[in-house]
Ligand SMILES: Nc1nc2c(c(=O)[nH]1)N[C@H]1C(S)=C(S)[C@@H](COP(=O)(O)OP(=O)(O)OC[C@H]3O[C@@H](n4cnc5c(N)ncnc54)[C@H](O)[C@@H]3O)O[C@H]1N2
């Protein structure tokens with residue numbers, strides 16, 4: 562089975578619910594629903610230029626080269642003053658223009674100083690002919706009408722989205738509650754103890770960081786290779802989480818704890834046509850979906866990007882590949898499936914492979930390169946599929 566097929570096989574909807582957060586805390590969160598503009602932008606007719614607002618008779622007068630009297634001054638953020646018929650008022654960019662203004666003439670087209678006191682009158686040269694009605698005036702709702710959907714539900718809120726909502730005076734938004742992921746890392750070799758060969762537990766901090774950096778809430782746990790202990794740890798987590806990921810204990814040995822505890826009951830185990838990370842499992846217990854990753858750290862890392870992240874974001878792997886241009890030695894496809902190779906995206910956009918596929922090689926990479934199975938392969942200059950992993954993830 563290709564990794565894309567496996568991703569499709571495990572795809573399912575995870576429970577969605579919303580919470581309201583202040584805008585200042587909403588960056589990176591997924592909007593729970595469309596947000597319509599509660600008010601128009603701009604909310605009042607606004608000058609788009611520093612200059613002078615003229616009514617229609619004043620514009621006619623200005624075209625003849627006669628001086629136009631200036632009746633007042635409207636800095637941005639100040640109340641508008643009315644325009645007496647045939648007159649101008651000075652306006653600044655962003656100021657509210659009076660109702661009777663026909664256009665704003667930029668200061669550059671007048672004989673006025675750009676700064677200082679308001680002149681008693683101005684003469685205007687270089688007026689366009691005709692002056693379009695409302696020239697240099699941004700009408701109410703010209704940018705956004707009240708009711709326009711300004712950000713879409715399901716979108717991740719970035720800085721421009723935060724700014725857009727702030728522009729509308731919105732101070733809090735409904736965002737998706739972060740999914741809660743239980744992480745059960747298995748292996749006697751990870752348990753504290755004297756005398757027996759132990760190794761540091763790398764999968765737990767690695768996967769907890771990967772999940773956390775994507776905004777998921779992680780409930781971490783470890784278990785020995787005792788199936789009774791494993792089931793107790795798992796069952797403790799289930800009521801608290803939307804998904805459980807386990808690592809280790811799924812291959813062909815004598816002490817495969819995850820397999821021993823769940824195979825035939827809740828989960829099935831199979832080999833996906835990929836290296837590394839071929840052994841995989843998935844299932845459901847008490848209504849909560851389960852993903853079983855291999856224990857090898859590079860396999861667990863790849864499983865996160867290929868299978869967990871699509872599932873958690875409501876996508877499938879096939880939609881997530883991007884195209885790149887390969888630069889490197891010819892890589893032969895492996896007979897047992899797709900090879901997944903750490904790669905760097907160079908400044909010119911070319912995709913450069915690492916020499917090996919250890920976890921430390923993924924640590925220095927920013928994408929996963931997909932090499933098709935034999936008889937396929939890739940060569941210098943080929944278009945290739947890559948999965949960007951995000952900065953440092
Ligand atoms: N007879 C066979 N043996 C194996 C096969 C096979 O097909 N036949 N497949 C190999 C492949 S490929 C993989 S991948 C692994 C998958 O093994 P498990 O998922 O059962 O994982 P474990 O045996 O528990 O651990 C594998 C390896 O990773 C180390 N490990 C586990 N957890 C952690 C952790 N949290 N932090 C750091 N290192 C960890 C563990 O010590 C083992 O060295 O099976 C192969 N065998």
Ligand code: MOO
Pocket residue numbers: 835836837838839840855857859860
């Ligand atoms: O699939 Mo295993 O992860 O090759 O080592």
